[in-house]
Amino acid sequence: MSGLRLVGIRKSYGDHPVVKGVDLEVASGEFLVMVGPSGCGKTTLLRVIAGLEAVDSGQVLMSGADVTQVPPRDRDVGMVFQSYALYPHMTVRENLAFGLELRKVPRADVDARVAEAAAMLELTNLLERKPKALSGGQRQRVAMGRVIVRRPRLFLFDEPLSNLDTALRVQMRGELARLHRKLGVTMVYVTHDQVEAMTLATRVAVFDKGVLQQVGPPLELYHRPGNAFVAGFLGSPSMNLFDARREGTALVGAGFRLEAAGDYAGDVKLGLRPQDLTVSADGPFTGEVAAVERLGFDGYVFLETAAGPLTARFDGSLPVEVGQTVRVRPNGDVAHVFSADGARALRHPEAPR
């Protein structure tokens, strides 16, 4: 009902194309997270959806209607800005009520909706304060409240948590997820933080260089990345990627030979998630330890191998030290294989159920 559809969106600033033809559909009630590195065009795309940027070509459709030429105030969208953009001269209450007043909502309704949103966001005690008297997390909640009271058909978030400290970010992430469940509205959320993408989204859209790389549920993207970029971008630490060649049933690269199933031939790119690799007495990969990250019961080692840098997990009890030469082996059938240019996935391991 209140879905969103983008058709062939293109946008450039001067000679510099930022969004290069994006088609995307967001179903009603969905929480779509757009991720990508800085400059990938995700924020521009969000602003296009809000109506703050005009498109060079393409169409924005909401609930089936073309709103490409409709100004933001008539699109019935709400947006939480990265900087929060709270009106500094208004109290929290006035900030929350502003959008409703402009829409000529009756006074009593305004008060009721403000009170409701304030209660939901635990802002009730702060209503008479001005933004500069609030902490970062409180401001963030006011910015969200300002959207909530208006009950728009589409919520837009532009990196809303990026200015918060880690602990607060975790907490707010939880609240956002709760909010989405409670309100059940369509949300489009921009971030460069893959953790937010993985935890919040019903679907994730990964962008790079103005092009939509892949869209789908977070775990599908994690387990079945459509190309090497998506594979490398999602997951922490990043997936290890090596050039390799198909020789019989094995993949052969510089200094390694790995048995792998699948129906492909010639030069390929091999992808191995660090979580699927373990430091052990034997294994196909050998390298010198460049760095060690101990996280307690386990940790990651960063190796320099003949094929390039490699990250692998190790048992916390293992005495690994920088400068040592160790061997690494995969935990079963874990190889992702991409075409040599990384543009296509050729095989994925069976996802654990």
Next chain:
Amino acid sequence: MRWLAVALALSACADAPAARPLKLWHAYRGGEEQAIERAVARFTEETHVAVEVLSVPYDAFSSKLTSAIPHGAGPDVFIFAHERLRQFHRLKVVAPTTQRLERARYLPSTVEALDVDGELYGYPLSLKTLALFVNTALVTDPPETTDQWLSQLEATSDAERARFGLAYAAGDFYLHAPFVFGFGARLFDDAGRASFDTKGMARSLAFVKALQTRGFMPQEVSGALVKSLFNEGRAAMVISGPWFTGEIDPSVRYRITPLPTVSETGLPLTPFLGVEAALVSSRASRPDDAHRLAEFLSRGEATALRVNPGRQIPAELAAYERPEVVGDEAIAAFRRAAERAVPTPNTLEMAKVWEPMKLALRGVLQGEVSPEAAGALAERRYAALNREQPSGRDRPGATSPWPWLVALAGGLVAFAVRQWRRRGPPVPFARRYPEAARGLAYVAPAAVGIAVLIVVPFSVGISLAFFHHEAGDYTFVGLANFVDILTSKGYRVTEPLSFWFTLAVTIAWTFVNVALHLGIGLGLALLLKDPLLKLRAVYRVVLIVPWAVPNYITALMWKGMFHRQFGAINGLLAALGLEPVSWFTHFSTSFAANVITNTWLGFPFMMVVSLGALQSIPQDLYEAAEVDGASKWTQLRRITLPLLKPALLPSVILGCVWTFNMFNIIYLVSGGEPGGATDILVSEAYRWAFQRNEQYGFAAAYSVLIFFVLLGWTRLTRRLTGPEAA
């Protein structure tokens, strides 16, 4: 300053003890300046007395003389018109010539002009008076009587073809004076007081008004218009002085004759006679040489030079026998005119006549006052301007400042004692402020600066407000000045001279200006803010230009543009087919002219402040508002303006204070016209101090009141901004 002057004087003495040249100051230009320099050269040739000639700008001449001569730094001989003689005499800057002057050598009326209470001062050089210039191609026989004159005017005037029988600067009292005397009015009664509300005055005004209404002469005539009308043959006759001969086109055939006689009274139209004299300073270093120089300038060869190239009308009788003068019809005609003229009185009363007469004349010519009522109008203005010393008897404590000073000192002591006792247990000063000496040394330079530049003038100004000044004497009058101002003694509250009227004008002036500055400045700032605007930097520079030009230059340019006849604005109106507006004859247009000029000057400041403040508003607030549903107008009203307020409020308060005291514009553009109605408080205070008989005390009281008005304003605004700042 005085030490410097002494040092300079000493060094000058040391350099040339004996042969210090005589110093001669004058304010001549052009041919007249050449004439005086050649005459002085002849003097030095003959007597071997060196003379140093200095030309001083006319505007500053009088005040330079009166301040330099008493300190021994002035000239030995100077040339000045006789109208100021009494003032010079009173300030003791001129030496008498009663014993030295050979009266018989000069035209009697010119000697008469140099008389102050029975003593003569200076040597008459030349005279100035008014005569009738007649274009002989249009009028064959110059008129003898006004009846004859009127019929000639009737015959030569055709207002529809813009042809006039007569042109002269009718709004100037100097040119109207012949009519006043011709209709039998006296300007001064036996007690020496000016009188305006007389039958003769009314008849003279009615006569002149009729000249205008019957289309015999154009309206609002300026000197430049007289010149062009006469040279183009569109004015058959002109009333003017000797200086006009130099402005007439060589192709125009004309004659100069004395003004006609008034048929009703049988009296001639009698102009004022001005006499320029060589005056000897009372502090002349070598009085005999100085007198020789002054007399030399008034006689013989020097007179000849004065006639040619100076084109002046000589005062010396022998000059008229000289061959080059005998044939000069213009000079002969002015001599005849001078015989009928009366010397302009050199009394202090005379100086007080000009403003009331100008008011009456302009009122009548612009049709705002009837000729009969104009005299009373002038009378009232005269009385108001020339406040007599408030009498001390009926005002308690108004005879001596001492009781006041004692009370003030007592109050200060009481205050100090109270402060001292509130301090609690006494702590030795040295222990309380261990580094007092060093601290004082740091503070001293600034403290001295503030004391000399602010505290002293401020105290002098406030003290002055309790005195009445007349001709160099100050008398203590207590609060009389304030009482007179606040009760608008001598004129109605609704008259332009009233403090309350002027205050209302000032407040309206301030409000209208600041509103326009803010509106235009903010509007332009909003336009210039758009980063996509092409040539934005260029516009910004262009729009700041009015601010960068010194404001008096801008004021003078606008004054020129508002000119009734030659101004660009009326030119524009005419090009659009609209009636030209005479900007300074009505309050509303005159006020508008001032406001337009000051707005031109004032908006860039507000624009710069607004622009700076606008750029500090984050762009995403507008995006948030846009998403929230705000139109551009709502964004301006609900986001921009509230966020600009903290930055703009101080500028607005400051702008109010500046505009409240914007002397330059008022003084230079409208000059208070019409009749002082557009004067604001500061310009009014200036007039009381420097244009109305030097009533310094009264002017100081005005200034003190201005100070209190602005003090009140700042208190009020502080209250307005107080909660905002918190």
